[in-house]
Structure formats: C-alpha cells, structure tokens
Amino acid sequence: MIGVMLERVVAACDGASKGNPGPAGWAWVVADGDETPTRWEAGPLGTATNNVAELTALERLLTAIAPEVPLEIRMDSQYAMKAVTTWQPGWKRKGWKTAAGKPVANQELVARIDELLDGRTVEFRYVPAHQVDGDRLNDFADRAASQAATVQQPAGSDLGSPEPPAAPDVVPAGQARRRTTTKTARKGTSSRTIKAKFPGRCLCGRSYAAGEPIAKNAQGWGHPECRTAETADA
Numbered sequence: 001m002i003g004v005m006l007e008r009v010v011a012a013c014d015g016a017s018k019g020n021p022g023p024a025g026w027a028w029v030v031a032d033g034d035e036t037p038t039r040w041e042a043g044p045l046g047t048a049t050n051n052v053a054e055l056t057a058l059e060r061l062l063t064a065i066a067p068e069v070p071l072e073i074r075m076d077s078q079y080a081m082k083a084v085t086t087w088q089p090g091w092k093r094k095g096w097k098t099a100a101g102k103p104v105a106n107q108e109l110v111a112r113i114d115e116l117l118d119g120r121t122v123e124f125r126y127v128p129a130h131q132v133d134g135d136r137l138n139d140f141a142d143r144a145a146s147q148a149a150t151v152q153q154p155a156g157s158d159l160g161s162p163e164p165p166a167a168p169d170v171v172p173a174g175q176a177r178r179r180t181t182t183k184t185a186r187k188g189t190s191s192r193t194i195k196a197k198f199p200g201r202c203l204c205g206r207s208y209a210a211g212e213p214i215a216k217n218a219q220g221w222g223h224p225e226c227r228t229a230e231t232a233d234a
Contacts, residue, residue, distance in 0.1 A: 010074070012135065016145040022047060027042035027057055027148060028060055039158075042156060071120065074138050076126070076138055129207065
C-alpha cells in the first residue's frame with residue numbers, strides 16, 4: 001500500500017491485449033507534483049481481452065493506494081471508465097444484467113472495482129491514447145502494459161525495473177484476422193477490411209492513421225483485431 005496522504009494523487013492505468021483476445025497485461029503509474037512517474041507496477045494476464053486488461057489495471061491501482069488518498073485517475077479506455085461509473089449503477093439495479101437482460105461482461109472485475117471505489121474520492125479523467133505530446137502518465141502506463149503483455153513478466157519500480165520501452169502493438173501474423181473472421185461470421189457481420197481514408201479512433205481507445213487497415217464493427221470503424229472486442233449493452 002502507498003502511504004496515507006492528504007493531498008490528491010495523480011495516477012494513470014492502462015491495459016493491453018495483443019490480439020484481443022491475446023497475450024495481455026496491465027499497468028498503473030503514480031506521479032509526483034510535477035507529474036513525473038514515481039512509482040509503477042505492471043503484470044501479465046496470460047490470454048485476455050483488452051477490456052479485461054483495462055479493468056484489471058484499474059483494480060490493481062485502487063488496491064495499491066490507500067482508500068483515504070484522493071485520486072485523479074487518467075485512462076484512455078472509455079469502456080472501463082463508463083463500466084464503473086455510468087453503467088454500473090443500472091447494472092446493479094437490474095441484478096447485474098444489461099438492458100437486454102444479458103449477464104454483464106466482466107462482472108466480477110466491475111463489482112470488485114465498485115467495492116474499492118466505495119467511500120473514496122476519485123476523479124476519472126479520460127485522455128486520448130497514442131497522441132503526439134499526449135498525457136505522459138498515460139503513455140507510461142501504456143508502454144508498461146504493452147511490455148507486460150508482450151513478455152508476460154511482472155515489472156515495476158519496487159522490482160527495480162527500468163522505465164518501460166516504447167513497443168509497437170503487434171498482432172501475430174494472421175492471428176487476429178482468423179479469429180475475427182470466425183467470430184464475425186457467426187454474428188453475420190462483414191469481415192471486409194479497407195484502408196482508412198482519414199485518421200480516426202477505434203472503440204478500444206487507440207487511434208489509427210490514414211492508410212491503415214480498418215474494419216467495420218458495431219460502433220463504427222476501427223482496428224480489425226478489435227472487431228470482436230467486448231462491448232457493453234447498457
């Protein structure tokens with residue numbers, strides 16, 4: 001546990017999945033008053049989805065910091081933020097069911113985070129991912145989560161680990177395409193992939209550039225490997 005402090009702590013957390021689902025990892029980082037990373041932790045998850053990795057990162061951050069400490073948490077996952085703030089109250093009222101009457105995805109993680117948030121002072125702040133001159137804490141957490149997903153080994157300041165390196169988000173050749181083609185075929189969704197005419201942002205929170213391959217999903221266009229990402233039916 002990080003020691004009890006009265007001043008607000010600024011932190012960031014992030015998750016990564018190389019294939020979605022695929023090798024996954026989580027990470028969180030805490031900063032000093034100048035927003036310089038001072039303490040961080042990252043860990044592997046084996047095979048998991050991006051949503052599970054994002055929620056796990058938040059759960060580990062809340063577990064690591066004393067509940068008395070006011071927190072500002074920066075995240076690039078709209079799903080994880082909305083799951084534990086906007087959607088969670090309605091899910092609980094419905095007995096952890098969505099509006100369609102289906103079981104809530106990742107219920108155990110969402111319920112655990114709900115317990116950890118009870119009575120705490122927490123401000124969630126959404127920050128876009130992978131931006132030039134973007135949020136440095138989110139970038140640090142993103143790199144740490146990506147490294148944990150790739151090497152499947154824990155890391156962190158308490159372990160004496162060096163700062164995580166920049167790492168490309170690489171999906172093994174053919175892996176994502178085979179998986180998404182199979183799953184989308186069952187759902188009757190086109191598996192067509194095209195090149196983006198303009199830059200944009202995928203439902204996973206990561207951006208894509210003009211010329212990159214993108215595919216249609218239930219919420220618009222995004223990375224082909226994210227076409228089968230879990231989406232919440234609030």
